[in-house]
Every structure is written in structure tokens, then in C-alpha cells.
Amino acid sequence: MSEYPKIWLLRHGQTEWNAERRVQGQLESRLSPLGLEHAQRQAELMQPILSAENPPCYVSPLGRAQQTAEIALAGREFTTDARLAEVHAGDFQGHRLVDLEQDYPDIFARNTTPLDMFCAAPGGEGYERFHARTLDFLQTLSAPSVVVAHGLLGQVMRGIICGLDRSEQAKLSNGQGCVYVLEQRRETVLR
Template identity: 55%
Template sequence: MSDYPKIWFLRHGQTEWNREYRLQGQLDSPLTAQGLADARRQARLMHAVLADTPALFASPLGRARQTADIALHGRAYRTDPRLMEIHAGGWQGRTRADILAERPDLVASGATPLDIYEAAEGGEGIVAFHARIRSFLRDLDGPSVLVAHGLLGQVLRAEVRGIPIPEAGALSNRQGCVYLLENGTETVLEAPE
């Protein structure tokens, strides 16, 4: 467990490509109606948090910014490229089904989405991804709200909780909730539908 400040982590709402099981990486697709509803659920959870004026950060990618605009009630936030999703090389924009059809070894091994991104030819890779997440976390100097991406959230949450990074892909990866990270523990905050 590392000594990081209190963090509220929000994964962006569902996108068109999430719905199609298409690897987005650092490409983008818009939020669906469900994704907008996800962000509105997060907004209901953030009222009390925002009253304490934590630092607000978001990935510069459109889906995270669209979510942040809703979930953070229009408050100003800073974008940081270190919060972008893992780059999936030439697999960005391809469907998971097409990739797995070409790579039966990933199916046989029970690969998680994080494992699939790790295997992407020309991709960023987990070591570099983890290093940029740690760089961002080390710069935090107080309670912070982060609006970013699913796989980034898994690796970030594993880092903060002291979970080995190879196990990060087994962590939940939900939209429409808020992950509260404090003192090496995680609490999932949920608003009613």
C-alpha cells in the first residue's frame, strides 16, 4: 500500500465503442444514452464531495471530458495526458471478437481486457502505462477527483491499494459509480438508478 491522498475515481460513462466491445485506447467515441445516465448517477454522488473543494482532474480524451462536465456539475477541472487510457497500437478501433479470433491463445489463457491491451502489437504496454500512472499519483498533493478510463482505473486502483499490477485486470471496472480510495482501501459509492 502506498501513501497517496484520498481519491475519488470515476470511469467515463458507456461509449458507442464500449457497447460494441471495440478497443478504444486513445481513440474516442461518444457517450451513449446509457453513458450520459452513468455520468448523471455519478453527479448525484459528487455533490457532497465537491463541497469540500478537492482538486479536479480528467483525461483529455473526449469521453472522459464529456463525463466530467456532467459528473462534476460544470466545475473547472485540469486535464492531464497521464490520465489517458492505455494505447493499444494497431488494435485501437478493432473489435475484441476480431482480435480474439486471430489470437486464440488469449482466449485459451482467459485474458482480461487489460491482458488484451498488453498483448497489442505496437501498444504502450503495462510497464510504461503503470509508470505514467505512478508519475501522476506522485504529483497529487491533496484530496483529488479523477475522471478517466476503465483500464487506467484498474491499474491506478491496484497501485493505490498495493495490489500487484498483474492482478489489476481482475478488479471491477464499472461505469456510473465512484470508487473512493483512502488509506489503501476502496469503497464503491453508488447512486440509485
């Protein structure tokens, strides 16, 4: 297992579609009022880290992560990296979970976690490609870094760093308004 530089990982704040329990994948949805509060809380947590460490910052190209980064990183420059986009959830994107469960009962019965379900979506990216691009990003890091991205990408990234298998990754939390600190194959959470 590789050793990676320290990472401060931020999931975007709650979006309007999160609140509706609608699958975003790589579609766009703005931060909700609660999501703006999440990003502001992350800004408070990150301010002393950004001042003391001055780490490079990398952000998903999707609008919700960009919006979160503008707030949480307090206007600091960042690099947008396409490898940090959320998993492409194929035919599930844009649909409410309650409707998908009715339309795809077999997929929902076999895949009980969001990571497994979204990776099983017809026409989607799938777990192997999603894992490969996340790993590819991690392997390019050479210094402690900030990453602003997404819940499922965060689960895979945290799992890779902590040496977890897919089923363990799928059970990880997906907190918003917090910062996951990943260092020496372990995670701690700043709240």
C-alpha cells in the first residue's frame, strides 16, 4: 500500500438535489441554504490550516464543489481537476431515489449502499473506472493538499488511503460541513 501526502478532504455542502434525495452524479445542483452554512463552517475549520500550511488546493469541476471551494477556501486560488468529479451515475442522474427504487428494484436489492448503487447504474461509470481515476489523482500528489470534491469520491479516496476494500469504503460516512484529515493511512474528522 502506498503512502500519500496529508490531505484535507472537504465534501461540498448540501445541494438542492441532496435535500430532494435526487441523484446528481455529474449533473449540476446549487448549494441549498444549509449547504452554504456547511461551506461556511468548513471555511472556519480551514482558515488556520490554510494560513499555517499554505497547501495547494484541488477542486472538482462540478459547480457544487466549485461553489463550496469559493466559500470554504475564502477566495484562495485552486486547481480544478476533472478526476475529482463525482461518479457518473448513468441513467440514475437527475432522478429521485424513491422513483429509481421502483424502476430498478433488482439493482436496489443487490446494492444497499449509495456507492454500490450509483456504481451499478445502467450507462454509468462503474466502480473500477471510478476507483482508477481517484487513484490516478492521488498518485500525482507530492505535498500536503486540500481536496474539495464529493461524497462517493470521498469514500473511495479515503478508502484507498486507509487501505479499505470496496465494502468498507461503502460504509464510510459522507459528512457535509466537516473536514476529513487523511494522514498516515488514518482519518480524523474536524467538525
